[in-house]
Amino acid sequence: MINLKQKIYDSCINMIHDRITNAELALKSSQESMANETKSSAGDKFETSRAMLQAQQDRMKSVIIKNRQLENNLLQTNLTHQEIIRTGALVHTDQLNYFISVGLGKIIIDGGIYYAISAVSPIGKLLIGKQKGDIFSFNGKTGKVLDVE
Numbered sequence: 001m002i003n004l005k006q007k008i009y010d011s012c013i014n015m016i017h018d019r020i021t022n023a024e025l026a027l028k029s030s031q032e033s034m035a036n037e038t039k040s041s042a043g044d045k046f047e048t049s050r051a052m053l054q055a056q057q058d059r060m061k062s063v064i065i066k067n068r069q070l071e072n073n074l075l076q077t078n079l080t081h082q083e084i085i086r087t088g089a090l091v092h093t094d095q096l097n098y099f100i101s102v103g104l105g106k107i108i109i110d111g112g113i114y115y116a117i118s119a120v121s122p123i124g125k126l127l128i129g130k131q132k133g134d135i136f137s138f139n140g141k142t143g144k145v146l147d148v149e
Helices: 004-036 043-075 122-127
Strands: 090-093 097-101 105-109 112-118 135-138 141-148
Touching (some): 004 043, 004 090, 112 122
Antiparallel strands (some): 090 097, 105 112
């Protein structure tokens, strides 16, 4: 049976792969549109259209690069059980649950809500080094670490 941390990790990998696939499809579509674009008598319209397509291609390339970096970072995550919060920890608090890995946001697994966050995010920096039973304060709210996996 796959443990919860592994399910969250797998979900993160799938989210990243979906983002890369969607960006690659959008990039390909934009490249095809640019290749099929014909110069009309309205030269300014043609140039504006090409500039917009080029900007979209640049955005999609950036999304692909960013998500490949996230994937590389995630692949280096240690999923072994942990007592002290560090990268790879699954942290249960009295407020929210966090998977310290890469910043992907909300993930729902088996009806539970978890947040994939980076160790360098504000809450990540605050939680690193804490352990079960520790108290922390974030955005004016006090919380307690209930468990670390």
